[in-house]
Amino acid sequence: MLRILKDLLRYNREFALGAFLVLLIVAMSLASFFSPYPSGMQYVVPFDMPPSWTYPFGTNSRGQDVFWQLTFAIRNSLLFGITVAFLSRVLALAVGLISGYIGGMVDRILMSINDTFVVFPPFPILVLVYFIFKDHMSWALLAVAMASLGWPYDARLIRSVALSLRTREFTTQSLFSGMSTRQILVEEHLPYVLPIVFATTMNNINWSIGLEVTLSVIGFTNIETPTIGTMIYWANQHTALVAGVWWWIAFPVGLVIMTFIGLYLLSVSMNEYIDPRSRLSRMGGTA
Amino acid sequence: MAGYALYVLRRFGQFLLVVFVGINIAFFVTHATPIDPITSAIAAATRFSQADPQAVQMTRVALRELYGLQGSLWEQYVAFWMRVARADFGPALSAFPTPVSTLIWRALPWTFGLLSVATLIAWGLGNLLGGLAGYYRRNVMLKVFGVVASGLQPIPNYVMAFVVLVLFGYVWPILPITGSAQINLAQGWTFAYFHSVFQHALLPVLSLVLVGTGAWFIGMRALVSNIVTEDYVTYAELGGVDHRRILLSYVMRNALMPQVTGLALSLGLIFNGAVITEVVFGYPGLGNLLIRAVYAGDYSLVIGIASMSIIAVAFAALVIDLILPLLDPRVRVA
Amino acid sequence: MPQSGRDNASADGPRPAAEGALALAVDNLRAYYLMHYFGVEREVRAVDDISLVVRRNEIYGIAGESSCGKTTFLKTIAAAVRPPLTVIGGSARYGFVDRDIYALSPAELSAIRWRRLSYITQGSMNVLNPVRRVRQSFVDFAFRHMKLNRRAFFAAVEQHLQRLRLTANVLDAYPHELSGGMKQRVTIALATICHPDFIIADEPTTALDVIVQKDVLAMIRDAQQQFGSSMLFVTHDMTVHANIADRLGIMYAGRLLEEAPTIEIFKNPMHPYTAHLVASLPRIGEQSRKESLSGAPPNLADPPKGCRFHPRCPLAMDVCREASPALTTLAPGHRVACYSASPLVKPSATAERASRAEPVGMVP
Numbered sequence: 001m002l003r004i005l006k007d008l009l010r011y012n013r014e015f016a017l018g019a020f021l022v023l024l025i026v027a028m029s030l031a032s033f034f035s036p037y038p039s040g041m042q043y044v045v046p047f048d049m050p051p052s053w054t055y056p057f058g059t060n061s062r063g064q065d066v067f068w069q070l071t072f073a074i075r076n077s078l079l080f081g082i083t084v085a086f087l088s089r090v091l092a093l094a095v096g097l098i099s100g101y102i103g104g105m106v107d108r109i110l111m112s113i114n115d116t117f118v119v120f121p122p123f124p125i126l127v128l129v130y131f132i133f134k135d136h137m138s139w140a141l142l143a144v145a146m147a148s149l150g151w152p153y154d155a156r157l158i159r160s161v162a163l164s165l166r167t168r169e170f171t172t173q174s175l176f177s178g179m180s181t182r183q184i185l186v187e188e189h190l191p192y193v194l195p196i197v198f199a200t201t202m203n204n205i206n207w208s209i210g211l212e213v214t215l216s217v218i219g220f221t222n223i224e225t226p227t228i229g230t231m232i233y234w235a236n237q238h239t240a241l242v243a244g245v246w247w248w249i250a251f252p253v254g255l256v257i258m259t260f261i262g263l264y265l266l267s268v269s270m271n272e273y274i275d276p277r278s279r280l281s282r283m284g285g286t287a
Numbered sequence: 288m289a290g291y292a293l294y295v296l297r298r299f300g301q302f303l304l305v306v307f308v309g310i311n312i313a314f315f316v317t318h319a320t321p322i323d324p325i326t327s328a329i330a331a332a333t334r335f336s337q338a339d340p341q342a343v344q345m346t347r348v349a350l351r352e353l354y355g356l357q358g359s360l361w362e363q364y365v366a367f368w369m370r371v372a373r374a375d376f377g378p379a380l381s382a383f384p385t386p387v388s389t390l391i392w393r394a395l396p397w398t399f400g401l402l403s404v405a406t407l408i409a410w411g412l413g414n415l416l417g418g419l420a421g422y423y424r425r426n427v428m429l430k431v432f433g434v435v436a437s438g439l440q441p442i443p444n445y446v447m448a449f450v451v452l453v454l455f456g457y458v459w460p461i462l463p464i465t466g467s468a469q470i471n472l473a474q475g476w477t478f479a480y481f482h483s484v485f486q487h488a489l490l491p492v493l494s495l496v497l498v499g500t501g502a503w504f505i506g507m508r509a510l511v512s513n514i515v516t517e518d519y520v521t522y523a524e525l526g527g528v529d530h531r532r533i534l535l536s537y538v539m540r541n542a543l544m545p546q547v548t549g550l551a552l553s554l555g556l557i558f559n560g561a562v563i564t565e566v567v568f569g570y571p572g573l574g575n576l577l578i579r580a581v582y583a584g585d586y587s588l589v590i591g592i593a594s595m596s597i598i599a600v601a602f603a604a605l606v607i608d609l610i611l612p613l614l615d616p617r618v619r620v621a
Numbered sequence: 622m623p624q625s626g627r628d629n630a631s632a633d634g635p636r637p638a639a640e641g642a643l644a645l646a647v648d649n650l651r652a653y654y655l656m657h658y659f660g661v662e663r664e665v666r667a668v669d670d671i672s673l674v675v676r677r678n679e680i681y682g683i684a685g686e687s688s689c690g691k692t693t694f695l696k697t698i699a700a701a702v703r704p705p706l707t708v709i710g711g712s713a714r715y716g717f718v719d720r721d722i723y724a725l726s727p728a729e730l731s732a733i734r735w736r737r738l739s740y741i742t743q744g745s746m747n748v749l750n751p752v753r754r755v756r757q758s759f760v761d762f763a764f765r766h767m768k769l770n771r772r773a774f775f776a777a778v779e780q781h782l783q784r785l786r787l788t789a790n791v792l793d794a795y796p797h798e799l800s801g802g803m804k805q806r807v808t809i810a811l812a813t814i815c816h817p818d819f820i821i822a823d824e825p826t827t828a829l830d831v832i833v834q835k836d837v838l839a840m841i842r843d844a845q846q847q848f849g850s851s852m853l854f855v856t857h858d859m860t861v862h863a864n865i866a867d868r869l870g871i872m873y874a875g876r877l878l879e880e881a882p883t884i885e886i887f888k889n890p891m892h893p894y895t896a897h898l899v900a901s902l903p904r905i906g907e908q909s910r911k912e913s914l915s916g917a918p919p920n921l922a923d924p925p926k927g928c929r930f931h932p933r934c935p936l937a938m939d940v941c942r943e944a945s946p947a948l949t950t951l952a953p954g955h956r957v958a959c960y961s962a963s964p965l966v967k968p969s970a971t972a973e974r975a976s977r978a979e980p981v982g983m984v985p
Contacts, residue, residue, distance in 0.1 A: 127589070260442055616797070617751055
């Protein structure tokens with residue numbers, strides 16, 4: 001696995017660029033632990049100062065240093081995205097593997113459920129959830145809600161992989177040698193399924209951060225927690241653009257776009273590496 | 288043909304299931320919470336003033352009836368479903384006594400229009416260019432487009448809408464950034480009205496198209512690259528069949544089915560994107576209505592819109608799923 | 622320049638060569654797969670210095686195990702060369718064209734495809750467009766060549782199908798509605814509709830059961846005789862070659878080892894590999910044990926020096942390890958590339974020409 005990563009880094013430009021961007025983002029979030037100002041405090045620095053040497057990203061109308069605020073913001077957004085991705089992976093893997101392997105009635109029922117959930121538009125439902133819980137809305141609750149809406153697409157992908165694995169020879173061999181269904185699923189199939197899961201995880205993180213930003217900007221999350229979305233929310237509240245405090249919006253947006261592109265590049269290059277036909281075209285063929 | 292009829296029946300059954308489950312979720316989310324909407328509504332109303340306890344009590348009873356919260360859970364459930372069956376979600380609190388259905392019907396065409404136009408352009412353009420890019424791999428312009436698409440594709444709808452808003456609203460203000468048409472212009476089948484509608488729709492559609500095209504382009508390009516290695520394509524090339532014919536009839540036509548299926552699966556996300564974009568541009572569709580309903584604490588309207596969204600997307604998916612077998616002669620619907 | 626009786630030179634494509642010429646002449650043809658992947662260069666020598674001729678109206682069979690380069694050879698001959706496959710050197714000249722096929726422009730190639738040169742492929746499971754009816758495939762491939770209006774065209778197609786004992790309603794079917802054998806027969810009808818001068822057949826009977834195989838072979842023979850096409854027929858199945866090939870060439874690791882009329886190959890094989898192939902066929906009443914050759918076919922990315930067969934050859938000598946033998950005529954119409962067959966066989970002058978890129982071994 002390490003050699004694959006090394007090869008990818010050296011020869012695949014997209015992977016290298018993606019890895020670089022993601023590393024930058026992670027570095028930013030780790031920097032939050034060194035912040036001279038605790039995240040919740042306001043009015044610790046002069047207002048609305050443009051970017052300079054003392055304040056590299058400037059300061060905002062709430063008296064916070066944009067740079068340090070951003071480190072907290074990106075850390076929280078990233079953590080949130082990873083949590084949602086993790087939870088929905090668990091669901092997607094469970095449904096996909098069970099459905100693909102056991103087949104028959106179980107498969108049809110699970111796929112029916114899948115088809116039902118895949119059609120739900122996440123935004124109206126999340127807004128409804130917010131509406132009900134209002135001030136009792138926590139990040140954990142939001143993460144659970146999002147995870148329960150974000151699993152169906154990938155569950156299908158995993159199911160088709162499981163289906164094809166089911167008919168391969170090493171599976172029947174394992175069956176005949178007496179392994180239980182659970183054992184086969186975990187020990188034999190998982191190594192094949194994991195690369196696809198990795199690629200879809202990147203996508204899912206993008207999706208959940210995107211949704212978080214959307215909800216936060218409208219104010220439908222806990223706006224006291226610094227995240228990318230809530231930063232933009234506060235900027236809008238203080239009409240930053242009109243007041244000319246462009247750096248309050250530009251840097252969070254720029255950073256989050258970097259995150260999206262970085263994760264996307266990782267997922268795409270990983271996908272390409274896995275798919276043997278695209279590998280052939282990289283070798284110089286036209287396939 | 289009997290096979291197809293059975294398929295229609297089965298698919299329609301799935302549609303009903305989706306609607307049933309979705310609306311049930313909406314119902315139970317609202318009723319399973321420890322938070323009492325009536326208490327929060329009254330708290331919101333009495334936040335800045337004192338209120339006569341008797342008046343509060345009467346309001347409480349009235350609201351209870353309005354929200355359909357009287358009786359046991361089972362009675363509420365039955366009453367709720369009876370109303371939903373009549374497409375009656377009750378009156379909208381924020382626009383009393385206009386029924387929720389009316390408000391939704393007014394907003395729906397705007398969302399639908401925005402959605403269909405943007406999706407048609409994004410899907411059509413993305414697939415066309417993606418198909419060309421997958422077939423003519425050496426074309427520089429298509430390669431550049433591919434890079435741009437890859438860059439734009441991961442950006443979520445809100446961020447893109449926001450960037451478009453800033454670009455065309457502040458940096459280069461040539462297009463209107465809110466509303467569906469000029470406010471003082473009378474609605475009607477006049478050119479001036481259509482022109483105004485067109486102008487106001489331009490930015491939201493642009494925002495949706497920028498994000499959507501990239502995704503379809505990349506998917507189609509990958510799909511076409513695989514199809515090009517299929518036996519029937521190489522055989523057609525060996526047969527000297529005209530390249531344009533191969534591209535259209537052998538490659539694109541075979542890529543069509545998976546892409547239509549993909550469209551059906553993505554409808555939830557596309558609707559999502561449209562709704563979010565509306566919020567940014569103040570477009571009077573369901574998205575905007577939803578947000579304003581939340582701000583106003585309008586319980587019935589929020590449930591109504593959430594339910595309606597689910598029904599709308601499920602219906603669109605149904606339509607596409609019914610068209611699909613007609614496109615692919617290999618699908619045996621028996 | 623005298624013209625072949627059947628065609629009209631100016632109207633369709635490049636000018637034909639002289640009457641009585643060969644149907645196909647291949648000279649020192651080399652085609653390699655050139656690949657670079659994660660910093661490693663790799664060169665697979667699938668077709669390595671092949672020279673042969675196919676006469677008019679004859680069926681030339683090519684036999685050999687899997688991955689000996691047969692299919693690549695056919696692709697190269699059909700000018701269906703796509704990267705990473707590259708033609709390194711040599712030429713292939715058809716009788717109906719006055720130039721090397723690789724010197725033709727795309728427009729000229731398109732004019733001769735199907736009209737002069739057609740292709741029958743293995744399995745035919747997936748060679749017809751799955752979303753169109755069979756009649757559309759006929760239109761796509763043949764309409765532009767036949768120069769008839771639609772009605773006359775379809776009449777001609779139906780007549781052609783009848784001659785090959787297929788019913789006309791097969792035209793209205795979708796490919797997935799036909800059985801494997803039926804699909805193969807339709808493909809053969811498709812390949813012969815323009816009465817091409819040359820047909821390339823790549824394992825056309827391999828994916829079929831024996832009974833259908835018999836029918837398909839009969840159909841191929843029938844079509845070839847009726848329309849007088851020359852044919853290059855590739856299969857690993859020696860019994861099929863016995864049935865249908867006039868002359869037979871044995872291919873191994875990208876090179877030709879032996880070539881002779883089919884009867885000669887079976888009666889008097891002069892190359893140890895050929896002898897083994899022939900001996901391994903069961904004969905009625907035989908009860909002896911069959912020995913298999915030791916080892917496996919060489920890796921074409923890193924083939925052995927000298928004669929490609931020497932690691933597995935029971936008769937290998939020192940000279941076999943040094944230089945590759947030239948294909949030498951040892952009897953009328955019988956060419957062999959083996960030192961132990963005769964002292965007349967000398968090292969080949971062309972075989973060891975250095976390739977473009979140095980092979981660096983296998984991909985990690």
